[in-house]
Amino acid sequence: MLQVGTVAPVFSLFATPDQKISLDEFRGKKVILAFYPADWSPVCGDQMALYNETLKYFQRHNAEVIGISVDGKWCHLAFSQDRKLHFPLLADFEPKGTVAGLYQVYDDKTGECKRALYVIDELGIIRWNYLSPIGVNPGADGILDALEEIDKLKTIHSS
Numbered sequence: 001m002l003q004v005g006t007v008a009p010v011f012s013l014f015a016t017p018d019q020k021i022s023l024d025e026f027r028g029k030k031v032i033l034a035f036y037p038a039d040w041s042p043v044c045g046d047q048m049a050l051y052n053e054t055l056k057y058f059q060r061h062n063a064e065v066i067g068i069s070v071d072g073k074w075c076h077l078a079f080s081q082d083r084k085l086h087f088p089l090l091a092d093f094e095p096k097g098t099v100a101g102l103y104q105v106y107d108d109k110t111g112e113c114k115r116a117l118y119v120i121d122e123l124g125i126i127r128w129n130y131l132s133p134i135g136v137n138p139g140a141d142g143i144l145d146a147l148e149e150i151d152k153l154k155t156i157h158s159s
Contacts, residue, residue, distance in 0.1 A: 001104050001116060001129050008033075008120045009102040013090035014073040021066070021088055023124070030063035030127075030150065031120040032143055035105045037112040037134065039071045039079035039089070047115075047137045052085050054140045061147035062122070069113050070096050105131070119146040 002008075008031075012022040023031065034051060036044045051058075051065050058065060065087040071079070076089040092099045092113065100106035105116040117138055119128040128146035132138035 001131055002118070002126055004126055004129060006126045008118070008124050008126050009099075010124075011099045011102065013068070013092055013099060014076075015088040015090055016077060017073050021090060023066075023120075026064055026066075026120075027124065028122050030061060030122060030147060031118075032058060032063055032065045033103070033116075033118040033120065034065060034067045035100055035103065035113040035116040035118075036067060036069050037107075037110070037115060038069060039075050043115075043135055043137050044069070045079075045083065048079075048085060048089075049083055050137065050140055051087065052083065054144075055086055057140070057144060058147065061144075061151055063119070063147055066090060068092050068099060070100065070111065117143060119143060119150070121150055 010023050012020045015021040038044055067089040070092050072093045073091040076091055080089050097106040100113040105114040107114050115132040115134055117130045118126055121127045127150050130142050
């Protein structure tokens with residue numbers, strides 16, 4: 001995984017069949033990048049549903065969630081609509097796993113993203129990362145702790 005303190009690699013991926021989203025669009029906000037193996041798998045479905053439910057807590061910290069897997073844009077669209085997700089799922093589909101590779105979380109053996117989390121600050125710097133065992137939902141506690149820590153450090157530095 002990329003180390004804390006590293007500038008987050010910029011990317012642009014499809015969020016819908018006709019719309020791309022770039023990491024640059026989120027400058028001025030914190031970003032939670034949630035890499036995951038596959039849309040319709042049970043653990044991934046639970047993980048994305050949890051982030052959907054905790055979205056308001058993330059947003060209190062001026063943070064947005066972006067889910068990324070190697071599934072295609074049409075698969076993401078169906079999954080997102082089925083689960084009523086309120087954050088984008090980006091298709092790291094073609095060339096497969098390019099962005100996951102940039103973030104060092106692409107699994108060449110399975111051809112999928114590893115289950116990995118990054119919290120990026122408002123300036124585009126990685127402030128927290130976590131690699132979860134593939135079959136384990138990493139939950140939201142670590143993300144919330146990281147967001148609180150970033151806010152606390154910002155308050156200390158602005159005093």
